[in-house]
Amino acid sequence: MSTHLEEKRERILEIINALAEESAKGTPIVVEGRKDAETLRKLGVAGTVITAKTGGKTFLDTVSEIEQTEAAEVILLLDFDRRGKQGTKLLKQHLEHAKIKPNTTFWRSLSAWLGKEIQCIEDITTYMVTLQDKIDA
Numbered sequence: 001m002s003t004h005l006e007e008k009r010e011r012i013l014e015i016i017n018a019l020a021e022e023s024a025k026g027t028p029i030v031v032e033g034r035k036d037a038e039t040l041r042k043l044g045v046a047g048t049v050i051t052a053k054t055g056g057k058t059f060l061d062t063v064s065e066i067e068q069t070e071a072a073e074v075i076l077l078l079d080f081d082r083r084g085k086q087g088t089k090l091l092k093q094h095l096e097h098a099k100i101k102p103n104t105t106f107w108r109s110l111s112a113w114l115g116k117e118i119q120c121i122e123d124i125t126t127y128m129v130t131l132q133d134k135i136d137a
Contacts, residue, residue: 019077020044030068033054035120071100088104
């Protein structure tokens with residue numbers, strides 16, 4: 001059992017490390033809210049993080065903010081719940097229309113490993129601690 005949990009932990013950490021590397025190269029990351037952005041910081045992601053749902057922002061406001069970064073690609077990392085999935089789809093369409101490549105690879109990978117157990121990006125750090133506790137037990 002613990003080997004499965006250890007593998008799961010390693011895979012999630014690999015995804016987060018790759019995300020941090022991509023962010024360090026200058027690729028902005030879009031999350032839903034401030035707590036999601038704080039979670040990414042705790043996980044070692046130091047690059048540009050744009051929040052899509054703070055201060056009454058619309059998705060078009062978010063796309064406009066992304067366009068101002070002049071990035072050719074942006075990583076979408078909204079929550080794994082129904083609203084996050086809808087938001088990801090909508091943002092993806094708007095970004096494609098604006099000729100900005102939406103990267104959903106990290107979202108799909110994390111969703112595959114975490115989507116059944118957590119719904120929000122902000123819960124990743126707590127989940128990782130719980131996972132480590134289960135491995136150590």
